Amino acid sequence: MQLNQMASAIRNHVVDGLNGISNASFSLEQIEDEIISTTSTLLVTYIKQGVIDAERLGQRIDGIRVECQDISSNCSVASYVNAPHFIIPDINRAMADPIVYLGTMDNNLSIKVYYDRDFRYHKYRLATSKRPFAWVSSTPNKEGLYDVYLFNLGKYNNLQFISIDAIFDNPYDIYKTDYFDQFTQSEFYAPLFIQKEVITQLSNEYVNYYRKLHMAKLPNTQTN
């Protein structure tokens, strides 16, 4: 199903469920936003339960351009550490490893990813201290996207393009990047059983929420 089809399905359920109780109207945009946030929550739950494998749900972006940039997020204060850099939409940080693969497009080199400042200790690793690593910034930049810096690239220092497989918090944010044409709306990004779960959960939430408001019953005008 597509995102708008799911939103329509939920709205139909809710309107039918509240028929005779409320004539509240629901905007499709709001429901679409809630579908994405509910999907994110459900993915975390099911992956933690071991029902689905996170590695099979990653959104792939190939050919991300890498350019050098100072690692300071403050434009007026430089850290004087320039590192190869690129930007991505926010990842699902509730998961243990939201970035399933980060490396060269030919899959020959995978890069260790740090989601926090633990990258400071990379140089003390037992056997992989000289191998490359990446740091994903935990705060968005002015474009609302997240900075990723690469270190220790060694012989890959002239790397110009990179590939990533990740579970993004909102995959539709890929439209904010230059790589939007690699993301399609022709199908929703989560499996069908997650789609069904999202529709059921959101429909229930809406119906129960409005029922609990104890709205006064409207007269049955036989118009619906």
Next chain:
Amino acid sequence: MEQDSTYRNTTQRMRQDVNQKNKSENLHILNVRTGLITAKTKYGVTMDEYDYIDIAIDFLRDVNDYSTGDFYIVARSNEMGDIPMPCNLKTIDAVMTRELGLKRYSDRILYREGNTLDVDSAVVANSFMNAMSVYPDLTSFDVFGEGFVSYRFTKEGKLNIKGPGQDIVLAYTGVSVDEEGFPLVTRKQANGLAAAVLHNRTLFKALRGDKAAASMIPFTQAESGRLKQAASIPESISDNEFDELLNAKTSFNRKSHSRPSKFSR
């Protein structure tokens, strides 16, 4: 063209046969990452590749059953006369001048530049430093003979020859490593590594409050311990055979007399 293709197929088949034979003989021919994919196949668990390699190197250090090979490097000493030692070095066989060294040792494996097994270089440096403090004489070798070069070890774990800018050949026995500098492993070590991954992941989940994972810890601990112990025994002499040898000496009042006391293979 057809002949080429037949030749290629035959060669490929022969190579596969050799690999199969080596695998069945449990030789060190597998990449260290085999344990990671074995964990996925056997137990359905996986982990970050870098974390896995760190755990694997630690595991292999405990198991201490490395495959060794005959290597050589060609190097030039710096202005201090120092030469960094290759990271997979175990014992030095000879240090010779470039011309005579190549003539004598070029049939060995040339250790490729850029291969690093950091943990090994640290261990080499540490062991030489210990040796220097206990037996200072053992860290310096004055050799005589045509083409041989005298050398000593520095505190930094480097090889020092007296002449700066001198080309030498260092022939040595080293750990067999892949192109990235990680040691090759046997089938049993891969299985042991897979169980170590399983145990690590189970602990990880249990410490975060997963009760089902916590209930599995006794199993994973026993499984990883058992396979680690099995991995440390070369296939040519099995644990049971070791046990029988021990029984021959200590059969008097030994409870496990004439039957295996430990799992093997």
